Amino acid sequence: MSALAEKVAVVTGASSGIGAAVAEELAAHGASVVLGARRVEALERVCERIGRRGGKAVWIKTDMRDETAVERLVGSAVECFGKLDILVNNAGVGTVRTIADGRTDEWRMMLETNLLGTLFACRAALRYMLPQERGDIVNVTSAAAYEAWPYLAVYAASKAAVHALSQGLRAEVAERGIRVMTIEVHNVAGTDFVSQFDPDIAAEAISQWERRGLLRRTSGMLRPADVARAVVFQVSQPDPASVHHLTLRVRAN
């Protein structure tokens, strides 16, 4: 039997890209999944795909910047499936712009979605996980958090903050049965991530990343399913093993 059979998971940002793939992979391994995001039709489509393959999934419309909505999302795991075992904090957004040309609304969107949203979800999940003395939290970070990526500094800062909060949270809850893990990913194709990029700036940003060796498009890109398999690997480890931090890149980049 799969290590994930009978488990209940919440995946944020599950309407497209990595989050959708993670939800599908968890369900394929037998977990019941609650999917959160804002785009309802996309969430419906992912849930339908899971259902057609015999998996169990429900979706809850959620804006990660809305504390009450995030609490409702996490609580839905218990309401719909009776418990909460796994939280994957994947929802995230990034825009490209230099800090000198920075837009406060974009900064707020990135910091509130990527950082505050993750905090809201962690706190909500711990309300269930701490009393049961078990649970897995996986927070998705980015290579940008550990390298100097011009035009992505604010996004990178939000992901570096997620890494830092994950380490602190691990120290707070590991002895109470909770695993807190991070997965750092680099350049995943086939997601909607670049849809937030200003097209007037994206070309210059990408050429700078290539000049600095941060991005080598000829080396290929990861696929959402690659990340999903890695997340399933993390949450499938038998206790007390913990893949605290996993770095996932393509072989030659």
Ligand SMILES: NC(=O)c1ccc[n+]([C@@H]2O[C@H](COP(=O)([O-])OP(=O)(O)OC[C@H]3O[C@@H](n4cnc5c(N)ncnc54)[C@H](OP(=O)(O)O)[C@@H]3O)[C@@H](O)[C@H]2O)c1
């Ligand atoms: N693609 C890459 O190269 C790459 C590299 C490193 C890290 N990452 C990280 O991987 C994660 C997934 O990104 P992706 O590449 O799969 O991009 P994506 O397809 O754009 O997925 C982002 C997800 O986050 C959700 N989201 C965004 N803002 C939200 C909000 N305010 N409330 C609720 N959900 C929100 C989106 O759903 P709705 O729009 O429906 O709300 C979507 O489901 C992100 O954390 C990203 O930072 C991606």
